[in-house]
Amino acid sequence: MSGRKAQAARNDELILQAARAVFTADPGAPIAAVAEKAGVGISALYRRYPSKEALLQKLCGDGLELYIEVTERALADEGDPWEAFAGYMRGIVDADTNSLTIKLAGTFHPTEELGRSAVKAGALATEMHHRAVAAGVLRPDVTPADIALLFEQIASIKLGDEERTSQLRHRYLTLVMDSLRVPPAHRDLPGPAPEDGELSARWWQPS
């Protein structure tokens, strides 16, 4: 609480966090919702980003960067090949990079730099996939693009609060990993299965 500059620096982060939370929950959310969530006025947003689009581009760029980081970290893992691959998958699901990247596509105009980051991210993912197949732990008829779509399917799950959502995503990640691994096998599923009430509650929620 020392000085306007410190407050501003704190707001930088507050706004980004709020934007992440709001836009991952609803990619079409109004910018006022971000300001409210951050507890700041609208002009605090416009002081930092010239437009909504610029903010979305920033978020997407951060998401791609995060994706790249997680993947590079997994590529550096020299241990058990399957565990390295599985850890990578869990890492991407945890980071929820899909909600910050492809799910936002269409709400803004992608920049050249975003394109370059996306290419790099794709290359790293392919490398990760290649390694697991070469080590004989990942079924070879699944391609890197398949993995990308599997991530999207898992990211489509949204139920209850953030923690419950994460728990369920890991549950289904574990399930699908059972059919990706060589040899296939059933492993214990983490987290409790959804309750009927959790599912039926959604009928009354405004979209």
Add this chain to the structure above:
Amino acid sequence: MSGRKAQAARNDELILQAARAVFTADPGAPIAAVAEKAGVGISALYRRYPSKEALLQKLCGDGLELYIEVTERALADEGDPWEAFAGYMRGIVDADTNSLTIKLAGTFHPTEELGRSAVKAGALATEMHHRAVAAGVLRPDVTPADIALLFEQIASIKLGDEERTSQLRHRYLTLVMDSLRVPPAHRDLPGPAPEDGELSARWWQPS
């Protein structure tokens, strides 16, 4: 092309088909989009349904009915238990009932009757699940609610035209079925994996 009455009857169906297509593609689509897709004026819609909400309720009801039909048909299958269960899963994915039901939730106010249909649908799904587990062909740590969420994940896939989308949905259904079946095994995946171009194209599509 005989008479206004025949034309009107034809329009009944045209409008429903258009509504299904439009709202499964975008649950928040404007009603004018339905009219345009159907090739009729807006008043042709309002003559049949008092409001947008009424149309959505009708679509959802039809979707639940379809779900119930497919499930009852599968329950009537007395052949190989696994094949019956797998056929049921494929049937639901093909019918795309998820896009007409839970995906529309929040865009309208559910009626009592819809609630009853949903309960019935749930009961039938549970029966289907129970049978497969009892026959020892479905892993028992997966619950009916799990199956429901798996359907939703698969229904979240939307890539290219309708046929391509269907193809990919079956690809990932097959994949996840590998980890549902007792014993687990890898079976051939149907349909070609997504191309990189198919995935990257979405960056420019308006949401």
Add this chain to the structure above:
DNA sequence: GTGTAAGGGAACGAATAATTCCGTTCTACT
């Protein structure tokens, strides 16, 4: 004290969309 960066939030203006309304067309029946 005062200049100025930072911020709050009302006001503006441009969509977007549900619904209504009015004039037109075509059929069925006299």
Add this chain to the structure above:
DNA sequence: AGTAGAACGGAATTATTCGTTCCCTTACAC
């Protein structure tokens, strides 16, 4: 042939939503 009215097309209406701008206030730095 003439006409009542069902079925329609689509413009006009009205409400609402949102991105963006603007103006005024605050509080720190000097």
